[in-house]
Amino acid sequence: MFVSHAQLSGLLTSVLPDPALRAVVRAAGTSTLAVEGPPATRPLVVAALAANVDAGGVGCADPDKQVGGVGCADPDKQVGGVGCADPDKQVGGAGRPVLVITATEREADELTAVLADLLGADDVAVLPSWETLPHEKLSPRADTIGRRLAVLRRLRHPGDAPLRVVTATVRSLIQPMAPGLGELVPVELRVDVESDFERTISRLAELSYVRVDMVEKRGEFAVRGGIIDLFPPTSQHPVRVEFFGDEVTEIRPFSVADQRSIDGEISEIVAPPCRELLLTEPVRARAAELAKSHEADAQLSEMLEKLSQGIPCEGMESLIPALCEGELELLTDAFPPGTHVLLADPEKIRARAHDLRRTGNEFLEASWLTAAEGSSKAPIDLGASAYRELTEIAEHAAATDRPLWTLSALTSDDADVLRLDIxxxxxxxxxxxxxxxxxxxxxxxxxxxxxxxxxxxxxxxxxxxxxxxxxxxxxxxxxxxxxxxxxxxxxxxxxxxxxxxxxxxxxxxxxxxxxxxxxxxGGRGGTSTKDMRRLPSRRRNAVDPLALKAGDYVVHEQHGIGRYVEMAQRTVKDASGTSTTREYLVLEYAASKRGQPGDRLFVPTDQLDEISRYVGGELPTLNRLGGSDWQQTKAKARKAVKQIAAELVQLYAARQAAPGHAFGEDTPWQRELEDAFPFMETPDQLAAIDEVKADMRRPVPMDRVICGDVGYGKTEIALRAAFKAVQDGKQVVVLVPTTLLAHQHLNTFVERMNSFPVTVKGLSRFTDSTESDRVISGLADGAVDIVIGTHRLLQTGIRYKDLGLVIVDEEQRFGVEHKEHIKSLRTHVDVLTMSATPIPRTLEMSLAGIREMSTMLTPPEERHPILTYVGAYDDKQVSAAIRRELIRDGQVFYVHNRVSSIEKAARRIRELVPEARVVTAHGQMNEDRLEKIIDGFWQKEYDVLVCTTIVESGLDISNANTLIVERGDLLGLSQMHQLRGRVGRGRERGYAYFLYPPEQSLTEMAHDRLVTIAQNTEFGAGMAVAMKDLEIRGAGNILGAEQSGHIAGVGFDLYVRLVGEAVAEYRAAFGSDGGSAGVEQELAEVRVDLPIDAHIPHDYVPGERLRLEAYRKIASAANRDDLAAVVDELTDRYGAPPMPVQHLMAVAAFRQLCRAHGITEAVVTGNLIRFAPLPLRDSQQVRMRRLYPKARYKAAGDVVSVPRPTEGPAGGRIGAPPLRDRALLDWCARFIGSLVDATVDGPADASISAAVDVPSNAATPVGSSRTSR
Missing domain, CATH: 3.40.50.11140 (Rossmann fold)
Incomplete structure (x- = not known):
C-alpha cells in the first residue's frame, strides 16, 4: 500500500482503471512502443508506469490472493509481470522507474510539478541540463551541477526512498557525462560530531569549492579562525560552521546581503561537489602533462596549468574528455536496468537534438580548433564529449535493457501504435x-x-x-x-x-x-513557483564603501579629492618608549611644488568615516593639501544645492495643503489578486507595496517614486495600487513613454485582472480611431476603469469621470511640457512614479518626507547571473552563439553602435545565420517605424535585432537572452552593465558577449573595463561602480540635470550629504514637522592620538577589503548602540574580538564621548595629554586645580593639558610606567567627566569599558582553538 501526501493522488487512482492506461501498464517492459495521445496524457502515462503496483492497496480484485502487496498470488495469472488475472480489475501502476525526456527545460519543470502532485514530491526529481554547451569555455552554474549530482547520487544510492520518475531534457540525454558522478561523496558536517578541520578544508577544495575572503556565491567557502563559511550549491542560504578543535559546535545559516547570521540553527549540512570534473591527483597529473604538449596554445596551456595546480577555472568542464579516466557515460547508464525511457513529443525532441549537435560542433570548432590553427601540433581531442546521435542513444538503451517509448500528440495510421482514448x-x-x-x-x-x-x-x-x-x-x-x-x-x-x-x-x-x-x-500561467530555487537575497548594491584598489580616487571631507595608495601598518614609539601599532590609509594629493612628487596624507583607520570613494563620471583633478580650491568647490555645490532644496520643500508644502482622497482598507478581492501573483515577492517589493498602500490611505495626495531595474517587479506594485484605486470606485491612468511599454503593461494588467469585473483599455498612437473614441468616451462616463497609454493621454479634450490615481512609468523619458502637465496633477490626485535608473538609498534618506521613495535593489529570486564572455571577434563564435539562442527558441540583441554601417552588419549576420530573421533598429529612425520594429521583435516576428545602444534602457523582452556587442572596447562600464541587464530576465540563462577587433590592440582603459565586466557577473556588489554611475543619472532625474557639474566637483556621496543638510535647514525654517527626518548630521572630526594598540589583526580579519569594511563600520558608529551592533557582527562573522580590536572599539566609544562635549582632539605631546577645545567656567577651573593640581588651562584656545598618568592608585606613583591602552582611555574619560559634569567626583565613569564590552556569548578566550587556529 502506498501512503501519499500528493495533492492529486486520488485523481490518479480514479483514472488508472481507464482501459487505455491499463493497456499502458500491461505493456510495461516492452522494449519499444509508440503511444499516441494529447499532451494532457503525458503525466498520466508516466504516473501509470511509475505508480506502485498496488496503488492505494488495490492491486488485485481478489484480496486473498494479494501477496506482499504486490499483485496476485498465482504467477501464471500475472499479466505482463504485473498484478492480477483480470487486468480490468487491477488498479495499480506498473511500478517501474521512468526517465522522461522533454524538448525544453520549461516542459521538464512543468511536467515535474504535475507528477509531484500525482505521485508525491519525494518520488519525482528534475535533472537540470547544463546551460552551456560541452565545448564552451564557460562553466555551468554551481547550483545546476549541485542539483544534477544530488539526483545522480540518489539514483546510485536509493536507500529507503528510491526515485520513481526523473525528468530531463534531450540535451541531458545526448550529452555524455564524466564516469562515476553518482559515486561522488559530498562533505557532510553534523553538530557535536567530530570532523577533522584541516581535512574538511582540503575536501572542500577537492570538491571544487573556491576559497575566498567573503562568501557571496554558491560554491565558495571562507576560513577564519575556527569558523568555516560555506555556500553549498543546493542550499538556499550559505552556512557558518563553528569548530572547537575538530568538533562542530554550531551550524547556522547567514545572509549574503550583510553576512550576519539568520535565525535558526541547523543540525547538519551536506555539501555536494560544485563541478562535474574534480581535480583529483590523476586529473591534475594529466593536466600537467597536456600543458607541456600544448604550449603553443597560450589560453589552453594557461587553463591546464591552473588545473594542474588544483585551481578550478572557468570552462574547465569542456576538457572533461581529455582529463577524465575511463569512458564517458550516457544518462541512461545512471538508471537501473528495466527503467522506461519515455520521449515526450518525439518529433520536437529529434529536431532539438539535431540543432544541438550542429551548434555543439560549431562551438567545438569556434572554441578549440581555431585556437590550434597556426600551431604545428594537432588540436586537443575533445570529440568524446560531443552530443550523441539520438539513434545511438536508442540502440544503447535497447542493448542495456532500458525500454524506449515515445509519446506523441500527432496521430499516424501505424497499426502498432497504442492510442489513448483520452x-x-x-x-x-x-x-x-x-x-x-x-x-x-x-x-x-x-x-x-x-x-x-x-x-x-x-x-x-x-x-x-x-x-x-x-x-x-x-x-x-x-x-x-x-x-x-x-x-x-x-x-x-x-x-x-x-x-x-x-x-x-x-x-x-x-x-x-x-x-x-x-x-x-486560455492563458498559460507564469513561471511555476513550486520548485523555484530561491537564490539568496544578494548583497544590496550599497557600494562596498571602500572596496578600494590602488589608484582609486577618494574624497576626504576636509582635504578634498586624493588618490588611494595603500593601507599601511605603523608602529610608533612615544617619548616614554612605549610602542603602539595603528593602521593607516595612505592618500596622495597634488604636489605643493611643481616637479615634486605628490604630498601624502596618512589617515588613521578610526577616521574612515571622513572618506568616501569618488564617483562622479569623469576623472577628477587632485586637490592640494591646505589649498583653498577644495573649500571653494564645496561652497559652490552647497549654494546650488540650497536652491533645489527650497523648490522641493515648496512643492511639499503645497501638497500638504491640498485635500486628496483617502482610500479604504484592502478588500477580499485585493487579497485574492495578490495571492494569484505567480512569484515570490522580494523583501523590497513587499515593503514598497505596503508604503504605497499607506500613502493611498492618507488624505494628502500621494507622490511616491519607485525605483528598481526593469524586471525587479515594479509593474506588480503599480498593478496592485491600480486595483486598489478601482476598488474604491476611482479611475486610474497609467502613463508610459513608448508604445511597446504600453503594450506590455496592457497585457499584464488584462491577464491579472481577467477574473475580476475591471475594464482595462489601452490608448496609444497605434490604437485605431474607432477604438480610441470608444476608450475616450468610456473614460468620461466611467465605463473604463484603467487606461494604459502613451502621452496621448495628456492631450486636452480627454475627460475623466473620477480620476483617483496616475501611475507614470519612466517619467524622465517624457518631454518638458508633458512633465509640467504631470506636475500639475501632483497636487490633487495620487501620483505613483516608476523609474528604472536606480535612485541611491542615500539620496532617498536625505529627501525623506519630501518626495517619498521606495527603492528596489533585490533582484527577483529566480534571476541567474549572466554568463559573460569577453574576447576577440570571430565569425564562427558569433554564428554559434546566435544558433545556440535559436535552439532554445530565444532571441538575440546584436549591438553595432554605428548607424552608418548598421545595415552592413545586419547583412553579415544574415550570411552567417541564413535561417535567422534579422531586423535593424537605431535612434535616427522615424519614431513610428522604430516602435513597430521593436514591437514586432517583442511579438517574436524577428530572431535577431541588430541595433545601436538604444536597447540600453527600459526594454523588457524576456525572450531575448543573448547579447552580442561588436565593439565592447568602445563602451563605458555603466553602459555595458545596462546592456547586459537586458538579457537573462526570464527563466532562461542569459549570455553576453563583449567582443573587440582581433587585429587592434586595446587601450589600457578599455582593457580594464572589459576585465571588470567579465569578472562581475552577479547582480550586485561587484558592479558597484557602474551602479553608482547609474545612480548619478537617477539623482539627475530627481534633482535636475544641471546638477551634474556640482556632483562631479565634490563627488557623489558628499554631494548627497549636502542635499540632506540643506533640506533639513529649509524644513526647519518652514516649521515642517519632523524637522530633519532621516537626515544624518555631519559628525565632527575628532583626532585621538593616544598610546593605544588599536587595530584589526590580519589573522582575525583576513583580506584588506574586509578589514576596510570593518574599520569603516567602527568609525561611522554614531552611538553606543551602533558600536554594540558592530561588536555583535564581528563576533558573529569572525569569532570573539582579540584585544587590539577591543581597543579599537574603546577608541571609537571615546571619540563619541569627545564629540558629545565638542572636543576635537585628545593628543599626547611629550609627557602631557592635550584636550581641545574644552572651555571651562571659573568654577570648573577651580575644580580642575583641586582634583588635578598639575593640570593647566589656556583660555586663549580653550586647551587643557594634564600630565600623563602612570600605573598605580590616584593617577599613579612616581617612576611607574605610564598608563596605556584601555586603562588610559578610561582615565581620560573620567578626567573629562569630572571637569564637565559636576556630579562626577573622581573615578566614577567607566563608560568606555562599559560601551564596548564583548557580549558574553563571544567571550571565548583569545588563544582558544576557535580563534587561534
Whole structure:
C-alpha cells in the first residue's frame, strides 16, 4: 500500500482503471512502443508506469490472493509481470522507474510539478541540463551541477526512498557525462560530531569549492579562525560552521546581503561537489602533462596549468574528455536496468537534438580548433564529449535493457501504435459561462468533475463563481488525500483542487472531466513557483564603501579629492618608549611644488568615516593639501544645492495643503489578486507595496517614486495600487513613454485582472480611431476603469469621470511640457512614479518626507547571473552563439553602435545565420517605424535585432537572452552593465558577449573595463561602480540635470550629504514637522592620538577589503548602540574580538564621548595629554586645580593639558610606567567627566569599558582553538 501526501493522488487512482492506461501498464517492459495521445496524457502515462503496483492497496480484485502487496498470488495469472488475472480489475501502476525526456527545460519543470502532485514530491526529481554547451569555455552554474549530482547520487544510492520518475531534457540525454558522478561523496558536517578541520578544508577544495575572503556565491567557502563559511550549491542560504578543535559546535545559516547570521540553527549540512570534473591527483597529473604538449596554445596551456595546480577555472568542464579516466557515460547508464525511457513529443525532441549537435560542433570548432590553427601540433581531442546521435542513444538503451517509448500528440495510421482514448479538455478561452454550463450538465448526470487551479485564493473564488452559476462545488483544501491515502473525487459535484496541472482532459470510460485554469482562461500561467530555487537575497548594491584598489580616487571631507595608495601598518614609539601599532590609509594629493612628487596624507583607520570613494563620471583633478580650491568647490555645490532644496520643500508644502482622497482598507478581492501573483515577492517589493498602500490611505495626495531595474517587479506594485484605486470606485491612468511599454503593461494588467469585473483599455498612437473614441468616451462616463497609454493621454479634450490615481512609468523619458502637465496633477490626485535608473538609498534618506521613495535593489529570486564572455571577434563564435539562442527558441540583441554601417552588419549576420530573421533598429529612425520594429521583435516576428545602444534602457523582452556587442572596447562600464541587464530576465540563462577587433590592440582603459565586466557577473556588489554611475543619472532625474557639474566637483556621496543638510535647514525654517527626518548630521572630526594598540589583526580579519569594511563600520558608529551592533557582527562573522580590536572599539566609544562635549582632539605631546577645545567656567577651573593640581588651562584656545598618568592608585606613583591602552582611555574619560559634569567626583565613569564590552556569548578566550587556529 502506498501512503501519499500528493495533492492529486486520488485523481490518479480514479483514472488508472481507464482501459487505455491499463493497456499502458500491461505493456510495461516492452522494449519499444509508440503511444499516441494529447499532451494532457503525458503525466498520466508516466504516473501509470511509475505508480506502485498496488496503488492505494488495490492491486488485485481478489484480496486473498494479494501477496506482499504486490499483485496476485498465482504467477501464471500475472499479466505482463504485473498484478492480477483480470487486468480490468487491477488498479495499480506498473511500478517501474521512468526517465522522461522533454524538448525544453520549461516542459521538464512543468511536467515535474504535475507528477509531484500525482505521485508525491519525494518520488519525482528534475535533472537540470547544463546551460552551456560541452565545448564552451564557460562553466555551468554551481547550483545546476549541485542539483544534477544530488539526483545522480540518489539514483546510485536509493536507500529507503528510491526515485520513481526523473525528468530531463534531450540535451541531458545526448550529452555524455564524466564516469562515476553518482559515486561522488559530498562533505557532510553534523553538530557535536567530530570532523577533522584541516581535512574538511582540503575536501572542500577537492570538491571544487573556491576559497575566498567573503562568501557571496554558491560554491565558495571562507576560513577564519575556527569558523568555516560555506555556500553549498543546493542550499538556499550559505552556512557558518563553528569548530572547537575538530568538533562542530554550531551550524547556522547567514545572509549574503550583510553576512550576519539568520535565525535558526541547523543540525547538519551536506555539501555536494560544485563541478562535474574534480581535480583529483590523476586529473591534475594529466593536466600537467597536456600543458607541456600544448604550449603553443597560450589560453589552453594557461587553463591546464591552473588545473594542474588544483585551481578550478572557468570552462574547465569542456576538457572533461581529455582529463577524465575511463569512458564517458550516457544518462541512461545512471538508471537501473528495466527503467522506461519515455520521449515526450518525439518529433520536437529529434529536431532539438539535431540543432544541438550542429551548434555543439560549431562551438567545438569556434572554441578549440581555431585556437590550434597556426600551431604545428594537432588540436586537443575533445570529440568524446560531443552530443550523441539520438539513434545511438536508442540502440544503447535497447542493448542495456532500458525500454524506449515515445509519446506523441500527432496521430499516424501505424497499426502498432497504442492510442489513448483520452481527449483534451475543450479550450474555453475565457468563455466561463459555457464551461460552467458543461460542468453543470456533467455532474447532474452523475459524472465526476475536477477543476485544478494554482492558488488557494483562486480556488475559493472559483467555488463562489460556480455556486453563483448553480453548479455544486467544493474546495478540497488538502487535495484528494485522506489519512495519507488517495481518495477519489466525489461524483455529482465539482471538486476544486490546488495543483500544477496545466492541461485538462476528458476520460469518458471512467466518467471523469478534469479542467484547469488554463482551459478556462486560455492563458498559460507564469513561471511555476513550486520548485523555484530561491537564490539568496544578494548583497544590496550599497557600494562596498571602500572596496578600494590602488589608484582609486577618494574624497576626504576636509582635504578634498586624493588618490588611494595603500593601507599601511605603523608602529610608533612615544617619548616614554612605549610602542603602539595603528593602521593607516595612505592618500596622495597634488604636489605643493611643481616637479615634486605628490604630498601624502596618512589617515588613521578610526577616521574612515571622513572618506568616501569618488564617483562622479569623469576623472577628477587632485586637490592640494591646505589649498583653498577644495573649500571653494564645496561652497559652490552647497549654494546650488540650497536652491533645489527650497523648490522641493515648496512643492511639499503645497501638497500638504491640498485635500486628496483617502482610500479604504484592502478588500477580499485585493487579497485574492495578490495571492494569484505567480512569484515570490522580494523583501523590497513587499515593503514598497505596503508604503504605497499607506500613502493611498492618507488624505494628502500621494507622490511616491519607485525605483528598481526593469524586471525587479515594479509593474506588480503599480498593478496592485491600480486595483486598489478601482476598488474604491476611482479611475486610474497609467502613463508610459513608448508604445511597446504600453503594450506590455496592457497585457499584464488584462491577464491579472481577467477574473475580476475591471475594464482595462489601452490608448496609444497605434490604437485605431474607432477604438480610441470608444476608450475616450468610456473614460468620461466611467465605463473604463484603467487606461494604459502613451502621452496621448495628456492631450486636452480627454475627460475623466473620477480620476483617483496616475501611475507614470519612466517619467524622465517624457518631454518638458508633458512633465509640467504631470506636475500639475501632483497636487490633487495620487501620483505613483516608476523609474528604472536606480535612485541611491542615500539620496532617498536625505529627501525623506519630501518626495517619498521606495527603492528596489533585490533582484527577483529566480534571476541567474549572466554568463559573460569577453574576447576577440570571430565569425564562427558569433554564428554559434546566435544558433545556440535559436535552439532554445530565444532571441538575440546584436549591438553595432554605428548607424552608418548598421545595415552592413545586419547583412553579415544574415550570411552567417541564413535561417535567422534579422531586423535593424537605431535612434535616427522615424519614431513610428522604430516602435513597430521593436514591437514586432517583442511579438517574436524577428530572431535577431541588430541595433545601436538604444536597447540600453527600459526594454523588457524576456525572450531575448543573448547579447552580442561588436565593439565592447568602445563602451563605458555603466553602459555595458545596462546592456547586459537586458538579457537573462526570464527563466532562461542569459549570455553576453563583449567582443573587440582581433587585429587592434586595446587601450589600457578599455582593457580594464572589459576585465571588470567579465569578472562581475552577479547582480550586485561587484558592479558597484557602474551602479553608482547609474545612480548619478537617477539623482539627475530627481534633482535636475544641471546638477551634474556640482556632483562631479565634490563627488557623489558628499554631494548627497549636502542635499540632506540643506533640506533639513529649509524644513526647519518652514516649521515642517519632523524637522530633519532621516537626515544624518555631519559628525565632527575628532583626532585621538593616544598610546593605544588599536587595530584589526590580519589573522582575525583576513583580506584588506574586509578589514576596510570593518574599520569603516567602527568609525561611522554614531552611538553606543551602533558600536554594540558592530561588536555583535564581528563576533558573529569572525569569532570573539582579540584585544587590539577591543581597543579599537574603546577608541571609537571615546571619540563619541569627545564629540558629545565638542572636543576635537585628545593628543599626547611629550609627557602631557592635550584636550581641545574644552572651555571651562571659573568654577570648573577651580575644580580642575583641586582634583588635578598639575593640570593647566589656556583660555586663549580653550586647551587643557594634564600630565600623563602612570600605573598605580590616584593617577599613579612616581617612576611607574605610564598608563596605556584601555586603562588610559578610561582615565581620560573620567578626567573629562569630572571637569564637565559636576556630579562626577573622581573615578566614577567607566563608560568606555562599559560601551564596548564583548557580549558574553563571544567571550571565548583569545588563544582558544576557535580563534587561534
Amino acid at each position: 481527449a483534451p479538455a475543450p479550450a474555453y478561452r475565457g468563455d466561463v459561462t459555457s464551461a460552467f454550463r458543461d460542468l453543470r450538465a456533467h455532474v447532474a448526470s452523475g459524472g465526476t468533475a475536477v477543476l485544478v487551479v494554482p492558488g488557494a485564493g483562486t480556488a475559493a473564488r472559483a467555488v463562489e463563481q460556480l455556486a453563483e452559476a448553480d453548479v455544486p462545488a467544493t474546495f478540497a483544501e488538502n487535495g484528494l488525500v485522506e489519512n495519507g491515502l488517495p481518495t477519489p473525487a466525489k461524483p455529482g459535484v465539482v471538486t476544486v483542487l490546488r495543483g500544477a496541472l496545466e492541461d485538462g482532459f476528458l476520460a469518458p470510460s471512467v466518467g471523469h472531466v478534469v479542467l484547469t485554469e488554463t482551459d478556462l482562461t
